[in-house]
Amino acid sequence: MSQTPLLGAIAVVIHDGNVLLAKRKKQPDAGMWGFPGGHVEWGETALAAAARELHEETGVQADPVDYLTNYDLLRTDDRGQVTTHFLLVGVACTFVKGTPIAADDVSDAQWFPIEEVRANTLPMSARVIDLMELALTRL
Template structure:
């Protein structure tokens, strides 16, 4: 794979009004019964509480993307455990055109140690309970994904 060029994951030039969906990876980071939320510093959903994550780069597995994005946004080393679900995320502009279109692969991960330090496009980060996450997040899918991951952890 060393000879394979990789796309720069921070190249945002064609994410707005794309000609195809982008693959993104959301990371549901757990420490005990708490989940990590970040407040987004870039569109879409700028300023909202969300899961860490970002675009998958060419030549990178979904789990590698989860590890890289968690580290870039929070400084935390995570251990991915499973793919929880896949979510379609589309944002329309005022004229009804697709401004952003992501296919989000939601990955559960554990973070055994360290405290989050915001970096990259995260404005703030905090550990919260599942119920606190439900109160903080504005996008219903974020709450659904967190609760789904929590129920799978409880069942396992």
């Protein structure tokens, strides 16, 4: 892997008291629930990437509204050396249409009640609850 951080965009969609989560197929966080998202392509804004990745992974269409925050995701090996470095951009999106269907890099995609996510009973990626709460204050 190159020693340049990778830029990713994640779509936070909240609709009718539910939040859309996807179960990752690949690392980082394979098997964990998190927000749909992926790499930002050259010449693409993180807002556009979040909407594109959301649709590619779940079939759901949403309009990107605003940047929420950024997270550095650094993984290290047993010697403490950084093996992966992602800068993840959280994007608040408003639901347009679609029923979640797992595609692309996810094995499942579902709406979850906000209270269920807050209860932290699902195997979730780090900061899912924090990012959901931030989106709730902005949408």
